[in-house]
Amino acid sequence: QKEVEQNSGPLSVPEGAIASLNCTYSDRGSQSFFWYRQYSGKSPELIMFIYSNGDKEDGRFTAQLNKASQYVSLLIRDSQPSDSATYLCAVNVLGTYKYIFGTGTRLKVLA
Amino acid sequence: DTAVSQTPKYLVTQMGNDKSIKCEQNLGHDTMYWYKQDSKKFLKIMFSYNNKELIINETVPNRFSPKSPDKAHLNLHINSLELGDSAVYFCASSQGASSNQPQHFGDGTRLSIL
Numbered sequence: 001q002k003e004v005e006q007n008s009g010p011l012s013v014p015e016g017a018i019a020s021l022n023c024t025y026s027d028r029g030s031q032s033f034f035w036y037r038q039y040s041g042k043s044p045e046l047i048m049f050i051y052s053n054g055d056k057e058d059g060r061f062t063a064q065l066n067k068a069s070q071y072v073s074l075l076i077r078d079s080q081p082s083d084s085a086t087y088l089c090a091v092n093v094l095g096t097y098k099y100i101f102g103t104g105t106r107l108k109v110l111a
Numbered sequence: 112d113t114a115v116s117q118t119p120k121y122l123v124t125q126m127g128n129d130k131s132i133k134c135e136q137n138l139g140h141d142t143m144y145w146y147k148q149d150s151k152k153f154l155k156i157m158f159s160y161n162n163k164e165l166i167i168n169e170t171v172p173n174r175f176s177p178k179s180p181d182k183a184h185l186n187l188h189i190n191s192l193e194l195g196d197s198a199v200y201f202c203a204s205s206q207g208a209s210s211n212q213p214q215h216f217g218d219g220t221r222l223s224i225l
Contacts, residue, residue, distance in 0.1 A: 031211065032211040034213055034214075042218070042219075043201060043216040043218050043219050044154070044201070045216070046213045046215070049211075049213050051211055086152060088154065090214075092211065097142060097159050097161065097166050097167055098156060098167055099144075099156065100156075101153070101154040101155070103151065103152065103153050104152050104153075
């Protein structure tokens, strides 16, 4: 089982819709969770991070964490074509400097 | 004001050569990383330094040797380059010993082996 799993996609949503990206992780010691956006040919850029169970909102983005079920998700409201990118989930395990990335989900927002 | 800068941006070289990639961050962070991103976009940790001390050394061929002269710099030297080394190499940094700090990435170095 991969340590951090994401559906590779592509996930296609119409402009204005809600895009829902999911990530599951295997290590119960994971304590910090990050979502990065990576445009083709560019570097990953941080979108959000979440440490506690529940929801965390920042503008059009909401991160949701459920440690009991070992999943973290990212919702993008009012999706725009400029949101089209690969979204990487990253997990950090308590007591380590190691960040483990998923393989990313490619999101396509159709105009 | 580039926060994490890598040079060169592109590196095209022949098999068997030795090359270096440099990374510098001006964020005041004390932890730096090297990642390799392959053609399938999987981002895999290679090395990490905290205050010039090696703290992560993943299963990487010993042809790869990181060097951190100070906490703002982390360079990567690769000996005897092989075709499988072709990838994008990202440098990143984060702050503090706590594991809950996000990482900031450089623009990447695209290495192509002929």
